[in-house]
Amino acid sequence: MNVSVSPDPSPEACRIAAIQTVSGADVAENLRVAAALVAEAAADGAQLVALPEYFPLITPDETAKVAIRETEGHGPLQDFLREVATRHRVWLVGGTIPLVADADGKVRNSMLVYDPDGVQVARYDKIHLFGFRKGSEQYDEAATIEAGREVVTFDGPCGRVGLSVCYDLRFPELFRAMGKVDLIVLPAAFTWTTGRDHWEVLLRARAIENQCYVMAPAQGGRHPGGRVTWGHSLIVDPWGEVLACRDEGPGVVAADLDPDRIAAVRESLPALRHRCLAT
Template identity: 75%
Template structure:
């Protein structure tokens, strides 16, 4: 992670950039899921997006949790990584590849990994989901730790949208992760929030992360009733540094887009310099 402060480069030097968050309702048919994603990325690119993000598990959501283990790929090779690389290059967009199951230390687990490719199809970042979701209420139960090995590293990279931090779904509940990103301009959070937790917490948490970090947040999500019977909350969203929702798609396949303005970040941080006012031990100066 590059830990240099974003204050070292004036944000007003960058022009506005259009970004898009893709929403899907993925099922067990990988080829069918990729066809939907390809069409939505193409549509977002036609709409002017320079950076497009896909949701968590864009290639597969199955009733059998171990299916993603059988789909896992070695880092740098495999059909899902080839798809992302080729799609980014074909449409000349920076593509944030939701999550892809990559090989883990255990043969029974995967790394739930976000991969980023630039507009030439070159990989520029990898983030392995750190926080693993666990939830039980009545018959509804999730235990990601059973099939996923957690990552350990905070990841930020430079994109057309400026300093960009990566996170995935359940990470949203852990604000210390985002503080460790050293004042990003954009946070991208691919997700597959459940309907139960999403209805209660999704919007308020996304807006909180944007407000407290004074940056844009883009959250591409799964949204609808899946063939497996799972129901995801959707509401793919783009939020500005003041916490205002710029775009939202409640459910069903599609995408939302918005123009990100560097001067908006600078204005919010100048008028309310909360990031400079932090004074707890260990807080960045």
């Protein structure tokens, strides 16, 4: 099912910004850092700002996110996102926060989008749950996270936006199911091990094959609990060119999304029209 909402989109170029953080176990401190970086992005003229996956909390205790889970529409994390979007008059893509799941003891890893009036205009629950094992390094998101089921797009200041999270990057069929979009946003907390080999090449591939911009705000650095994330938050244009990137540490990555660039790429190489196996 493709869920979308459609306030009138603007055809004009707009500035987009990805926030990179190195979140730890202190939720209040994580929110303080995130708020300051959104303010920095807004001061630079960003109209749409995106936070990384797990921006409120990263800790070795995987059950900690269950303890702070919220019901949709209520809770301090959602209040934070709503207030920041309103204060800075930006469209805010809220990385991911833990929302209540159907299954007991689990959460949905949810991305909420707020407009400049603080109205929630979209929600995407991460569909593909990361599992990895290599020596002592191992992850099993399915132990505490319940997978989402719906493909989600929305219309904002930069045209149609498709939502995805981290491990979703490895499943190109998800992005095809979005239809024609102008921007894909993919908050992440990619591991250092997988990120160094796969992160940039996969993001550039998604931009090239969908002929759209891709913005990936990431966790980037050594976290207080010992986890190391790859970072390299970046913005890629429809030709696969990396427009901006931050290797590690907290910061802002920004670029201008130009609809004329999308149109020119699709006109010169009409791959989307040449699809033969579309369902």
